[in-house]
Amino acid sequence: MTAFDDLMAHQRDTEALAGISGRLGWDQETMMPRGAAEQRGEEMAAIEGVLHARRTDPRVGDWLDAIDPSGLDAVAKAKLRHIRRDFERNSKVPAKLAAELARVTSVSQGKWAEARAAEDFAAFAPVLERVVGLKREEASALAGNGDLYDAMLDDYEPGATGAGLETLFSALRPRLVALREAVLGADHQPAQIEGSFEEAAQLQLAREMAQAFGYDFNRGRIDKAVHPFCSGSGADVRITTRTALTDPFSCVYSTIHETGHACYEQGIDPDFALTPLGQGVSLGVHESQSRIFENQLGRSRAFTGHLFDRMTALYGDLGIADADAFYGTVNRVAPGYIRTEADEVHYNLHILMRFDLERALISGGLEVADLPDAWNARFQKDFGVVVDKPSNGCLQDVHWSVGLFGYFPTYTLGNVYAGCLLKAMQTAVPDLDAQLAVGDTTAATGWLRENLQRFGGLREPRDTIAHACGFEPSEEPLLEYLEAKFRGIYGI
Amino acid sequence: MTAFDDLMAHQRDTEALAGISGRLGWDQETMMPRGAAEQRGEEMAAIEGVLHARRTDPRVGDWLDAIDPSGLDAVAKAKLRHIRRDFERNSKVPAKLAAELARVTSVSQGKWAEARAAEDFAAFAPVLERVVGLKREEASALAGNGDLYDAMLDDYEPGATGAGLETLFSALRPRLVALREAVLGADHQPAQIEGSFEEAAQLQLAREMAQAFGYDFNRGRIDKAVHPFCSGSGADVRITTRTALTDPFSCVYSTIHETGHACYEQGIDPDFALTPLGQGVSLGVHESQSRIFENQLGRSRAFTGHLFDRMTALYGDLGIADADAFYGTVNRVAPGYIRTEADEVHYNLHILMRFDLERALISGGLEVADLPDAWNARFQKDFGVVVDKPSNGCLQDVHWSVGLFGYFPTYTLGNVYAGCLLKAMQTAVPDLDAQLAVGDTTAATGWLRENLQRFGGLREPRDTIAHACGFEPSEEPLLEYLEAKFRGIYGI
Numbered sequence: 001m002t003a004f005d006d007l008m009a010h011q012r013d014t015e016a017l018a019g020i021s022g023r024l025g026w027d028q029e030t031m032m033p034r035g036a037a038e039q040r041g042e043e044m045a046a047i048e049g050v051l052h053a054r055r056t057d058p059r060v061g062d063w064l065d066a067i068d069p070s071g072l073d074a075v076a077k078a079k080l081r082h083i084r085r086d087f088e089r090n091s092k093v094p095a096k097l098a099a100e101l102a103r104v105t106s107v108s109q110g111k112w113a114e115a116r117a118a119e120d121f122a123a124f125a126p127v128l129e130r131v132v133g134l135k136r137e138e139a140s141a142l143a144g145n146g147d148l149y150d151a152m153l154d155d156y157e158p159g160a161t162g163a164g165l166e167t168l169f170s171a172l173r174p175r176l177v178a179l180r181e182a183v184l185g186a187d188h189q190p191a192q193i194e195g196s197f198e199e200a201a202q203l204q205l206a207r208e209m210a211q212a213f214g215y216d217f218n219r220g221r222i223d224k225a226v227h228p229f230c231s232g233s234g235a236d237v238r239i240t241t242r243t244a245l246t247d248p249f250s251c252v253y254s255t256i257h258e259t260g261h262a263c264y265e266q267g268i269d270p271d272f273a274l275t276p277l278g279q280g281v282s283l284g285v286h287e288s289q290s291r292i293f294e295n296q297l298g299r300s301r302a303f304t305g306h307l308f309d310r311m312t313a314l315y316g317d318l319g320i321a322d323a324d325a326f327y328g329t330v331n332r333v334a335p336g337y338i339r340t341e342a343d344e345v346h347y348n349l350h351i352l353m354r355f356d357l358e359r360a361l362i363s364g365g366l367e368v369a370d371l372p373d374a375w376n377a378r379f380q381k382d383f384g385v386v387v388d389k390p391s392n393g394c395l396q397d398v399h400w401s402v403g404l405f406g407y408f409p410t411y412t413l414g415n416v417y418a419g420c421l422l423k424a425m426q427t428a429v430p431d432l433d434a435q436l437a438v439g440d441t442t443a444a445t446g447w448l449r450e451n452l453q454r455f456g457g458l459r460e461p462r463d464t465i466a467h468a469c470g471f472e473p474s475e476e477p478l479l480e481y482l483e484a485k486f487r488g489i490y491g492i
Numbered sequence: 493m494t495a496f497d498d499l500m501a502h503q504r505d506t507e508a509l510a511g512i513s514g515r516l517g518w519d520q521e522t523m524m525p526r527g528a529a530e531q532r533g534e535e536m537a538a539i540e541g542v543l544h545a546r547r548t549d550p551r552v553g554d555w556l557d558a559i560d561p562s563g564l565d566a567v568a569k570a571k572l573r574h575i576r577r578d579f580e581r582n583s584k585v586p587a588k589l590a591a592e593l594a595r596v597t598s599v600s601q602g603k604w605a606e607a608r609a610a611e612d613f614a615a616f617a618p619v620l621e622r623v624v625g626l627k628r629e630e631a632s633a634l635a636g637n638g639d640l641y642d643a644m645l646d647d648y649e650p651g652a653t654g655a656g657l658e659t660l661f662s663a664l665r666p667r668l669v670a671l672r673e674a675v676l677g678a679d680h681q682p683a684q685i686e687g688s689f690e691e692a693a694q695l696q697l698a699r700e701m702a703q704a705f706g707y708d709f710n711r712g713r714i715d716k717a718v719h720p721f722c723s724g725s726g727a728d729v730r731i732t733t734r735t736a737l738t739d740p741f742s743c744v745y746s747t748i749h750e751t752g753h754a755c756y757e758q759g760i761d762p763d764f765a766l767t768p769l770g771q772g773v774s775l776g777v778h779e780s781q782s783r784i785f786e787n788q789l790g791r792s793r794a795f796t797g798h799l800f801d802r803m804t805a806l807y808g809d810l811g812i813a814d815a816d817a818f819y820g821t822v823n824r825v826a827p828g829y830i831r832t833e834a835d836e837v838h839y840n841l842h843i844l845m846r847f848d849l850e851r852a853l854i855s856g857g858l859e860v861a862d863l864p865d866a867w868n869a870r871f872q873k874d875f876g877v878v879v880d881k882p883s884n885g886c887l888q889d890v891h892w893s894v895g896l897f898g899y900f901p902t903y904t905l906g907n908v909y910a911g912c913l914l915k916a917m918q919t920a921v922p923d924l925d926a927q928l929a930v931g932d933t934t935a936a937t938g939w940l941r942e943n944l945q946r947f948g949g950l951r952e953p954r955d956t957i958a959h960a961c962g963f964e965p966s967e968e969p970l971l972e973y974l975e976a977k978f979r980g981i982y983g984i
Contacts, residue, residue, distance in 0.1 A: 016538035019531070020512060027515065031523065035711040036728035039511070042766060046508035050542055219527040236528035274534060 003066035004076070008275070010063070011083060014054045015274040019233065021047050026231040026238055030223045041106070052098070055090045075277070078458045082276030085158070092141050101134050105402045112401030121372050121390045128400060129368045132361055135403050139362070149362045152406035156283040157413060159460050162359055165409050168416065169352045171475045176352075177382065179483055180345050183333045186490035190328030194319055197248040201314050205248075206241050206255040208310070213259045213293055214445040215239070216266050228254040230261035230290075234273045237265040248311065249330060253294050260293030261286055263445060267453030282461035283407065287414020288421060289448065295344055295415075296422040296481065297444055301327045302436035310439070328489050335383055337392035345486055346383070351412040353378045354397075358405050417465045419478025421448065424469040495558035496568070500767070502555070503575060506546045507766040511725065513539050518723040518730055522715045533598070544590070547582045567769070570950050574768030577650070584633050593626050597894045604893030613864050613882045620892060621860045624853055627895050631854070641854045644898035648775040649905060651952050654851055657901050660908065661844045663967045668844075669874065671975055672837050675825045678982035682820030686811055689740040693806050697740075698733050698747040700802070705751045705785055706937040707731070708758050720746040722753035722782075725772075726765045729757040740803065741822060745786050752785030753778055755937060759945030774953035775899065779906020780913060781940065787836055787907075788914040788973065789936055793819050794928035802931070820981050827875055829884035837978055838875070843904040845870045846889075850897050909957045911970025913940065916961040 001009075021044070028040055064084055069077060108127045115124035136148055143151035149162040207222060220232075225240035232238050239258040244250045264280045272278040280286040297303055301324075308326040312318055320326045333343045339350040357374060360366035366374055375394040376387045387393040399407055426432055428451075429443045436444070452468040465473045493501075513536070520532055556576055561569060600619045607616035628640055635643035641654040699714060712724075717732035724730050731750035736742040756772045764770040772778040789795055793816075800818040804810055812818045825835045831842040849866060852858035858866055867886040868879045879885040891899055918924055920943075921935045928936070944960040957965045 012534070013538040013541060016535045017542065020516065020535050020539060023516070023519065024512065027519065031713065033709065033711050033713055033728060035708070039727040039765065042504070043508045043512050046505040047512060049505060050509070216527070217525065219525050221523065221525055235531040236525060238525075273531065
């Protein structure tokens with residue numbers, strides 16, 4: 001056994017144990033009896049302890065030092081790059097700080113939920129201050145003299161920087177705001193869907209859509225959960241969905257979204273299983289897959305024509321004139337407080353304000369106590385609406401309560417990447433719309449698997465997109481796509 | 493922190509990780525997608541590796557040596573007893589042998605399933621020889637100069653010996669054979685149930701029965717699986733069941749059986765959670781709980797009267813005259829090849845022959861090649877029937893293929909213990925039958941929880957039964973119960 005072999009054998013078990021931890025997370029959200037929460041907490045702490053010990057095992061450092069990379073191929077080098085980055089990251093954070101962060105964030109999520117239910121930001125402010133303080137400490141340990149926010153970003157999107165995202169987002173914002181105003185001011189406004197749609201039919205349609213987008217049920221399953229998510233990698237990638245009685249699109253599109261995440265994981269080269277290359281490479285690239293499935297493909301005029309037929313067959317008359325009107329209904333733009341319910345035009349505006357606010361929180365330019373005012377002022381400026389209560393404002397998302405700073409921008413990065421990927425896909429699959437119109441996504445999802453998904457963690461995130469597209473990613477394709485689509489729907 | 497505290501903290505995480513391993517086993521049998529089997533194998537190997545390392549960690553030996561037990565209470569001493577036994581056991585088996593056993597038994601189960609399907613014992617014989625050889629090696633490492641079979645028993649029923657069981661079983665056999673012959677020769681024979689019973693109703697009744705027997709759904713759940721089982725401990729104890737279209741009793745009684753196992757785990761003192769006292773103390777004691785739920789309570793004249801009402805309400809006319817006839821139908825005695833389908837009179841005869849055969853295999857008095865002949869001869873002698881094919885004979889059970897020698901006798905030990913517990917319970921709960929007749933098991937299951945279940949692993953297995961009963965366990969109560977019950981039903 002060489003040092004490389006020893007390191008890979010060690011890593012293989014670490015990956016398997018991390019997979020177990022993920023599976024427990026799935027169980028917790030889908031199957032676990034209510035009364036088991038405390039016991040599960042102990043189990044999660046135990047396996048996280050094992051994982052931390054393995055990831056900071058001094059032998060990992062010794063093996064990394066002992067390996068001569070000169071004779072290694074690109075795959076081996078990529079594995080080492082991931083392991084080295086994780087080892088250095090995990091080793092830099094003092095165990096005491098890591099434990100304190102785990103302790104505080106396990107409590108703070110509950111405090112956030114209580115404060116949100118009580119519409120009482122003041123009750124949440126002290127714990128959020130504590131979380132911000134600890135995350136700043138952690139980022140200092142990681143960044144050395146570097147930027148704190150960049151160190152946080154590195155957890156979710158290696159290679160991304162606050163400055164780079166600021167440039168990108170500054171290019172997006174004015175055109176999104178202009179599009180939003182044009183659309184909302186248009187004479188023609190699509191109808192909303194009305195009626196009541198029984199759960200069994202919604203779940204049947206969700207399974208059909210997952211299948212249509214290439215989800216492999218032999219290596220996964222769909223269950224109901226409070227929040228839709230995707231969990232697992234390799235041969236066991238499970239998704240969840242939810243239903244809303246009066247909104248049949250919620251179940252359909254959250255399922256197609258999670259199918260995008262799942263197909264990325266299922267599409268990775270099986271040779272990468274139980275190595276650091278065996279998962280999606282970053283949150284931004286992951287989100288590009290879920291978003292292109294959900295929006296660029298799933299909400300296209302072509303595919304919604306197919307969906308209109310399927311839903312009419314399932315539910316009878318939908319009260320919508322034809323497939324063109326249905327396309328408008330599916331893509332209806334409406335201002336709203338809640339990010340997770342936002343349409344394609346508004347969604348990134350939600351992210352852009354969170355990015356600016358969280359950077360200010362981390363830099364110290366914004367105090368936690370001033371967050372509601374800052375949020376509400378910015379929301380009014382970008383959305384033209386006054387926030388009516390904290391649960392519709394800065395208490396709506398769980399992320400900050402559990403220390404996820406630097407996470408939000410990956411959602412918009414995913415949308416930007418999805419825009420680039422659609423452009424490249426349209427060139428590679430000239431009759432894409434004709435295929436989608438009959439519900440056939442084989443060429444589209446096959447192109448993504450062949451050019452992006454199968455490579456897993458082989459390349460850095462941005463390079464993963466550039467390799468698939470054949471050009472450097474930028475915001476332009478997303479903006480062109482959004483402007484063309486929504487100007488078309490709204491006749492402007 | 494004292495050595496005792498350090499040891500308990502170490503043990504706590506080990507117990508939590510063992511709980512995770514068990515939960516993965518549950519997932520594998522109920523939820524896991526088919527295509528994930530190989531990946532799950534890697535995950536199980538990884539966590540078993542972690543558990544083995546923790547259980548044989550030299551620090552455990554150091555802590556055990558450093559602890560002065562003189563000032564400790566009974567609970568602390570019991571914890572140390574379990575930890576010491578496991579540490580010594582795990583440390584005695586060479587890692588190479590343990591790995592080889594794991595490897596061989598992971599393959600041999602598949603070979604057994606193939607051989608059973610093909611009715612080809614010769615195809616299975618070589619791998620069974622290998623398993624027997626490795627188990628003998630393992631037992632030698634454990635037993636030193638002691639008896640090999642006793643060392644194997646120790647895994648499942650600490651304190652039991654082959655000689656002690658032989659004495660017990662010798663007392664059972666003639667009276668069971670005599671009862672069997674009397675019953676089968678009786679003029680009156682109960683009717684079989686006929687008809688088709690839809691799955692949804694069977695599952696509804698199963699849930700109702702689990703509830704009636706005190707299963708806490710807040711700390712558990714019921715799912716379908718190929719084989720009924722109970723999994724987990726403390727606040728997360730899950731059971732599975734199965735349905736058979738033409739046999740509604742299979743689902744009802746396998747559910748009540750697993751509810752017995754589950755209520756034992758759910759009934760243990762919460763203070764024992766994540767300690768070695770936090771699980772049922774042995775397989776025999778565990779089986780006493782499942783059997784007394786299923787048979788002594790669930791198949792009693794009193795409770796079957798309630799069940800008759802419930803099943804009539806659910807399915808309509810069952811084609812059975814009245815509750816007395818129904819009691820006979822539920823308890824119908826019929827010779828059959830298959831242990832898992834056996835009635836109360838035949839069941840222990842199945843176990844007694846397996847006990848003698850496996851002891852002979854381990855002692856070397858019986859060669860694997862001669863097993864089918866030995867099995868068939870013994871079956872004809874005890875059951876009066878010629879075995880027609882290996883799947884109805886020595887290939888019917890999975891146990892030996894995976895190295896479970898010393899496991900079978902715990903089933904009959906459980907029945908013997910259940911007989912003792914019923915006798916004690918009848919004294920403690922004078923109006924037991926009146927309660928069961930209206931489906932109220934509260935006093936019965938409460939008596940078991942109070943006098944046995946809550947103590948978990950505090951006492952040795954036999955002492956656990958003796959403490960609950962107030963007398964030393966013996967075969968007599970079980971035999972008296974069986975003779976009275978079946979002579980009554982068959983009018984002999």
